[in-house]
Amino acid sequence: xxxxxxxxxxxxxxxxxxxxxxxxxxxxxxxxxxxxxxxxxxxxxxxxxxxxxxxxxxxxxxxxxxxxxxxxxxxxxxxxxxxxxxxxxxxxxxxxxxxxxxxxxxxxxxxxxxxxxxxxxxxxxxxxxxxxxxxxxxxxxxxxxxxxxxxxxxxxxxxxxxxxxxxxxxxxxxxxxxxxxxxxxxxxxxxxxxxxxxxxxxxxxxxxxxxxxxxxxxxxxxxxxxxxxxxxxxxxxxxxxxxxxxxxxxxxxxxxxxxxxxxxxxxxxxxxxxxxxxxxxxxxxxxxxxxxxxxxxxxxxxxxxxxxxxxxxxxxxxxxxxxxxxxxxxxxxxxxxxxxxxxxxxxxxxxxxxxxxxxxxxxxxxxxxxxxxxxxxxxxxxxxxxxxxxxxxxxxxxxxxxxxxxxxxxxxxxxxxxxxxxxxxxxxxxxxxxxxxxxxxxxxxxxxxxxxxxxxxxxxxxxxxxxxxxxxxxxxxxxxxxxxxxxxxxxxxxxxxxxxxxxxxxxxxxxxxxxxxxxxxxxxxxxxxxxxxxxxxxxxxxxxxxxxxxxxxxxxxxxxxxxxxxxxxxxxxxxxxxxxxxxxxxxxxxxxxxxxxxxxxxxxxxxxxxxxxxxxxxxxxxxxxxxxxxxxxxxxxxxxxxxxxxxxxxxxxxxxxxxxxx
Amino acid sequence: xxxxxxxxxxxxxxxxxxxxxxxxxxxxxxxxxxxxxxxxxxxxxxxxxxxxxxxxxxxxxxxxxxxxxxxxxxxxxxxxxxxxxxxxxxxxxxxxxxxxxxxxxxxxxxxxxxxxxxxxxxxxxxxxxxxxxxxxxxxxxxxxxxxxxxx
Numbered sequence: 001x002x003x004x005x006x007x008x009x010x011x012x013x014x015x016x017x018x019x020x021x022x023x024x025x026x027x028x029x030x031x032x033x034x035x036x037x038x039x040x041x042x043x044x045x046x047x048x049x050x051x052x053x054x055x056x057x058x059x060x061x062x063x064x065x066x067x068x069x070x071x072x073x074x075x076x077x078x079x080x081x082x083x084x085x086x087x088x089x090x091x092x093x094x095x096x097x098x099x100x101x102x103x104x105x106x107x108x109x110x111x112x113x114x115x116x117x118x119x120x121x122x123x124x125x126x127x128x129x130x131x132x133x134x135x136x137x138x139x140x141x142x143x144x145x146x147x148x149x150x151x152x153x154x155x156x157x158x159x160x161x162x163x164x165x166x167x168x169x170x171x172x173x174x175x176x177x178x179x180x181x182x183x184x185x186x187x188x189x190x191x192x193x194x195x196x197x198x199x200x201x202x203x204x205x206x207x208x209x210x211x212x213x214x215x216x217x218x219x220x221x222x223x224x225x226x227x228x229x230x231x232x233x234x235x236x237x238x239x240x241x242x243x244x245x246x247x248x249x250x251x252x253x254x255x256x257x258x259x260x261x262x263x264x265x266x267x268x269x270x271x272x273x274x275x276x277x278x279x280x281x282x283x284x285x286x287x288x289x290x291x292x293x294x295x296x297x298x299x300x301x302x303x304x305x306x307x308x309x310x311x312x313x314x315x316x317x318x319x320x321x322x323x324x325x326x327x328x329x330x331x332x333x334x335x336x337x338x339x340x341x342x343x344x345x346x347x348x349x350x351x352x353x354x355x356x357x358x359x360x361x362x363x364x365x366x367x368x369x370x371x372x373x374x375x376x377x378x379x380x381x382x383x384x385x386x387x388x389x390x391x392x393x394x395x396x397x398x399x400x401x402x403x404x405x406x407x408x409x410x411x412x413x414x415x416x417x418x419x420x421x422x423x424x425x426x427x428x429x430x431x432x433x434x435x436x437x438x439x440x441x442x443x444x445x446x447x448x449x450x451x452x453x454x455x456x457x458x459x460x461x462x463x464x465x466x467x468x469x470x471x472x473x474x475x476x477x478x479x480x481x482x483x484x485x486x487x488x489x490x491x492x493x494x495x496x497x498x499x500x501x502x503x504x505x506x507x508x509x510x511x512x513x514x515x516x517x518x519x520x521x522x523x524x525x526x527x528x529x530x531x532x533x534x535x536x537x538x539x540x541x542x543x544x545x546x547x548x549x550x551x552x553x554x555x556x557x558x559x560x561x562x563x564x565x566x567x568x569x570x571x572x573x574x575x576x577x578x579x580x581x582x583x584x585x586x587x588x589x590x591x592x593x594x595x596x597x598x599x600x601x602x603x604x605x606x607x608x609x610x611x612x613x614x615x616x617x618x619x620x621x622x623x624x625x626x627x628x629x630x631x632x633x634x635x636x637x638x639x640x641x642x643x644x645x646x647x648x649x650x651x652x653x654x655x656x657x658x659x660x661x662x
Numbered sequence: 663x664x665x666x667x668x669x670x671x672x673x674x675x676x677x678x679x680x681x682x683x684x685x686x687x688x689x690x691x692x693x694x695x696x697x698x699x700x701x702x703x704x705x706x707x708x709x710x711x712x713x714x715x716x717x718x719x720x721x722x723x724x725x726x727x728x729x730x731x732x733x734x735x736x737x738x739x740x741x742x743x744x745x746x747x748x749x750x751x752x753x754x755x756x757x758x759x760x761x762x763x764x765x766x767x768x769x770x771x772x773x774x775x776x777x778x779x780x781x782x783x784x785x786x787x788x789x790x791x792x793x794x795x796x797x798x799x800x801x802x803x804x805x806x807x808x809x810x811x812x813x
Contacts, residue, residue, distance in 0.1 A: 235717055237717065240712065240713075241712075242711075242712050243712065343787075344783075344784075344787045349787070352783055353783075356776070356779040356780065356783060357776075359775075359779070360772055360775045360776045360779060363771065363772070363775050364771060364772040364775070367767070367768060367771045367772075368768065371765075371767070371768045375764060379764065381753075381764055382752065382753070382754040383753050383754060383756070383759045383764070383765065384706045384712075384753075384754055384755070384756060384757050384759065385757070385759055385768065386704075386706060386712065386714065386757025386758065387703075387714070387757060388703070388704050388757050388758035389757070389758050389759060389768075392758075393772050397772065397776075521683055521684065521685050521688065522685060523685045601684070602684070610684060610685060
């Protein structure tokens with residue numbers, strides 16, 4: 001009965017979405033306040049109904065109701081509660097339901113917090129959000145219904161995929177979707193602006209916080225997914241340029257570009273048309289990613305052709321929204337007046353450069369991901385596009401961007417002084433060179449590209465701090481004055497610095513682990529030792545164990561340095577009985593920012609076991625950098641100017657603080 | 663991500679997860695082994711989802727790894743090894759596609775996009791600066807200006 005209630009709530013949510021999709025837009029055309037107001041009510045109602053529907057599916061999973069096909073296929077009565085819970089979205093149907101839930105969540109947020117939006121703009125935004133919600137609700141109901149019942153309820157479920165039985169599944173998909181789907185709000189704002197044929201700085205002021213919020217979540221989701229793959233897959237890789245990863249990375253790149261172009265639009269009223277196009281493209285990439293992951297087209301073109309129902313459905317949604325949005329753009333973009341003049345060398349110019357590189361990078365990853373599919377479909381020729389291609393093209397594109405990152409904030413709006421900015425970055429460049437040389441001596445040489453990469457990272461960190469330093473006037477004024485100046489700076493200045501520092505930190509991690517990682521593949525018997533990264537690893541022996549739904553074999557290792565024991569680590573192989581599937585649980589020990597990564601391999605006949613040991617220097621920098629980026633996003637988001645509806649800052653401050661014009 | 667985990671999990675169905683490179687495969691000469699690893703990272707495991715033979719634990723990947731090491735030990739250059747593997751398995755094994763007619767768009771796209779974007783940027787910038795400095799006054803405007811200045 002409860003299950004049917006959830007099913008019913010989903011259908012009702014579709015109905016309220018339909019109302020929300022049609023009525024507000026008619027209201028906006030006729031300037032009918034009552035009709036427009038329906039959008040607000042319907043958005044809240046849709047979200048509540050979706051939440052109810054999702055809650056019911058969660059209830060079915062948590063109570064192991066195997067009469068529901070989705071629960072039977074993806075759950076087991078013996079798995080820990082957290083996996084029953086996260087198993088709700090650890091499958092196609094539940095995952096799509098989460099997608100729509102988050103979509104309607106964002107619509108409800110617009111409905112609740114959008115009171116100070118122009119009435120027609122709000123109505124149109126909510127209507128566009130509802131078009132998306134209607135399409136995907138229909139998709140779920142027609143092709144991927146999670147509430148389908150089984151006539152004879154089986155006694156036991158088929159278990160959640162063992163690789164997904166990890167805390168990562170509880171966090172990664174919701175974060176990823178908050179980012180991915182969050183860009184829908186930017187999309188809806190862009191479409192609404194095109195419908196109205198009007199766009200101004202206030203529009204950008206509303207769009208920026210949504211972009212920032214979505215971007216921050218997407219950064220968290222991708223980063224978290226990368227770390228999850230790193231420790232779960234058992235061979236120590238952290239980014240594979242896999243189509244599924246690319247599907248989330250392309251919207252991230254486009255979203256990063258959007259973040260920067262919206263800045264220009266808000267501050268200088270320039271790049272309006274481009275920003276609207278970028279908002280459309282960013283969410284289009286999210287839709288495309290959803291298509292790639294959910295249609296099965298990636299596994300093989302043939303698998304897609306044999307059961308195309310789902311794929312074709314999403315493809316239709318894709319064509320409808322991307323095609324429709326771009327056509328609308330083509331017809332209406334001319335109505336949006338361009339404004340805000342600037343010289344090529346200026347803050348705006350730097351942000352345009354950022355957009356040029358980031359969108360080219362997004363397009364490159366997109367083309368690389370789709371090229372094998374397209375080529376096979378058109379000519380039948382089979383080729384592969386893998387990590388070597390992406391590393392080379394993406395790396396080359398990022399290089400000039402990373403060199404330019406510290407320059408951006410140091411250039412003035414409208415007309416900047418490149419030479420002056422370069423002089424002010426002198427210390428940062430010097431710092432980068434010093435760090436590079438230190439690494440050179442510490443490593444007794446090393447690949448020149450690696451040294452350059454680390455120097456570049458250090459330069460970006462120092463360069464990002466340069467702006468704060470210069471603005472504080474430290475060295476010219478007393479510490480107290482400098483402190484007051486710094487604390488008087490807008491939060492977004494700190495956000496920018498943090499995010500750019502994060503980029504440098506991530507780069508250092510990537511370069512260090514790529515260039516200086518060591519790997520040892522050895523056959524070990526109890527008592528034997530192997531060296532890695534200055535530590536000695538002793539294999540103590542194997543032990544068999546049993547979990548609630550798996551059996552495992554664990555190896556115990558003692559780690560010592562210079563003769564004294566410093567740590568121990570277990571590394572295991574598990575076998576999940578319900579699915580007859582093995583997994584590795586790598587043993588990982590952290591030393592500062594570096595890690596020792598131990599994986600168990602085949603058992604040998606003579607009682608030994610194959611052990612793979614990696615020393616991963618500075619690897620945590622990769623994810624630490626993304627934490628900086630997220631912190632930057634959060635700090636910027638808390639900036640007063642971005643809080644829509646925040647009253648203007650009180651005029652009289654305790655002490656007026658002089659600060660350069662933005 | 664989940665999808666990949668699933669696929670990888672599926673591929674591991676056979677037995678306990680084995681490792682990609684096993685100790686018995688490693689060549690005695692470290693220089694040759696480094697070359698072998700480098701080449702392996704560029705060759706696709708044909709039965710896997712987006713994995714190189716260096717990462718994969720499939721039987722076929724192991725055969726290919728051994729093949730690569732055999733050719734290297736026989737004194738083949740890197741190009742010769744790659745050429746040999748491609749001649750046997752087709753271009754599908756190359757994770758880094760060759761630059762040729764059918765990959766023209768793939769390799770050309772980043773360059774073309776970057777150039778097109780840069781040109782568009784410059785054109786837009788020129789148009790803007792054109793507006794800033796303004797064009798010569800029309801005869802009518804000049805006449806009005808003259809009138810104003812005379813006063």
